[in-house]
Amino acid sequence: MNLNRNSEKTIENTVGCYPKYSEESGLQQNFENKARPKMITEYETGLFEIDDFPDYLFEIAHVPANLPWNHPARLKFDDRNHAPNTRGSLFIHIYERQTSKFAGYVVFQANEPDLKSDCVVIYEPHRRKGLATFCYDLAEEYFEITVSPSELITDDGELFWADRRSKWQPTAQREGL
Numbered sequence: 001m002n003l004n005r006n007s008e009k010t011i012e013n014t015v016g017c018y019p020k021y022s023e024e025s026g027l028q029q030n031f032e033n034k035a036r037p038k039m040i041t042e043y044e045t046g047l048f049e050i051d052d053f054p055d056y057l058f059e060i061a062h063v064p065a066n067l068p069w070n071h072p073a074r075l076k077f078d079d080r081n082h083a084p085n086t087r088g089s090l091f092i093h094i095y096e097r098q099t100s101k102f103a104g105y106v107v108f109q110a111n112e113p114d115l116k117s118d119c120v121v122i123y124e125p126h127r128r129k130g131l132a133t134f135c136y137d138l139a140e141e142y143f144e145i146t147v148s149p150s151e152l153i154t155d156d157g158e159l160f161w162a163d164r165r166s167k168w169q170p171t172a173q174r175e176g177l
Contacts (some may be wrong), residue, residue: 022071037110037143040064040088043073049097053134055104056126058094060138079109086111090142094126106135114148115139120157132160 045061061077065086079089087110094103104122108115117139122131136147149161 016027037087037091037113037115037145040110043067043071043096045073045077050134053129053131055097056131057097057100058097059091059095061091061093063089063091065089079107087143090139092129094122094135096126104131106132106139108135108139108143108147110143110145115143115145116148118150118152127156133164136164 004106007085029089041064043061043063045059048058048060050056050058061073062071063079065079065088067073067079077089077091079086079091089106089110091105092107093105095101096103102123105119106117106121107119108117117136120132120135140146153161154167
């Protein structure tokens with residue numbers, strides 16, 4: 001998936017580029033090895049176009065654990081309710097391209113020793129299009145570790161995780177061989 005910065009709607013302190021997602025990224029290996037998530041050290045944000053989602057814009061923000069309480073970003077990206085041992089948070093806000101309406105958001109916390117999201121909201125007309133999956137894949141690539149399931153999970157979340165786990169298993173296991 002290619003991430004392209006939307007040059008007309010650039011936000012201050014923008015980031016340059018995110019890693020490309022690939023099927024060969026070794027996500028299952030990271031999950032089994034339980035490595036520590038990469039740490040976010042600076043506040044950065046930007047608005048991106050994603051080739052695989054031409055009807056949406058993605059606002060992506062890196063929020064370090066030590067962001068001052070009075071930083072202006074706290075009005076939109078407030079991570080103070082997250083775990084005390086955090087290595088930073090990744091906020092992804094999704095907007096409809098034509099209307100600029102909010103389509104959903106996902107917030108990831110890189111805690112010690114894992115990466116989780118207790119806050120996933122994709123509004124009904126935008127579900128089942130791969131938006132949440134893309135956000136999870138992006139977070140895993142960025143933090144260099146696999147997202148662990150949250151203890152807080154809805155019925156839709158159960159379906160999401162059942163599908164996600166099935167992709168981690170070797171083909172023979174998925175097919176019951």
